Amino acid sequence: MDDFQSLVGRLLVAMPGISDPRFEHAVILVCAHEPDHAMGLRLDRPAPGIDLKEVLTKLKTDAPDASAQRAVLIGGPVERERGFVLHTDDWLIDDASLAFGQGLAMTGTREALIAMTDPITGPRRSVLLLGYAGWGEGQLDDELGENVWITTEADADLIFDTDYDAKWSKALGTLGIDPARLSGQSGRA
Secondary structure, three states: HHHOOOOOOEEEEOOOOOOHHOOOEEEEEEEEEEEOOEEEEEEEOOOEEEEEEHHHHHHHOOOHHHHHHOOOEOOOOEEEEEEEEEOOOOOOOOOEEEEEEOEEEEEEEHHHHHHOOOOOOOOEEEEEEEEEEEEOHOOOOOOOOOOEEEEEEEOOHHHHHOOOHHHHHHHHHHHOOOHOOOOOOOOOO
16 A cells, blocks of 8 residues: 555544444544554544543542543444543653644553643643544545545644534534535535
8 A cells, every 4th residue: 555644643524424323423533544454532422421520430539520520522432441531742651652643642541540630740631532433454544435534634622622512513614614515425526
């Protein structure tokens, strides 16, 4: 695959009419993309009835009251019991954090959860996600070719925006696309 182009650090925005209802109006940050696999985190779907304080309490970790205001997101349908902290790369753990894109990192440790609640030594911006979206060899590229997704640049303001209902429209807006004008039908030229 000489023409392979990695999408790491970019956003996938679901097109209307996506055949998998789990990804309707999805905005996914691509964290890893190689010819044989891809992995991303969905940024627009809060987990119903759960917040950061509840997760920290279940882990018997100090849970500041402010953490009750922080949503936990469903990062995707794969390994939903596994947590990932998506954060700015101003806070990293050697051998545990994966830095990628423009100033982003992902860490799946208890220390990352604790750091999320520390405004002084923790990352400047962060969110906890449960699960991830994954693609096998060539699958994501096939979906892109079938116009299932469009891609756009990712920026921290959109990634960490807490207006989850509007994130899909905002992501399309970065491309100058009015969501009301999109069709779920695809065609061939």
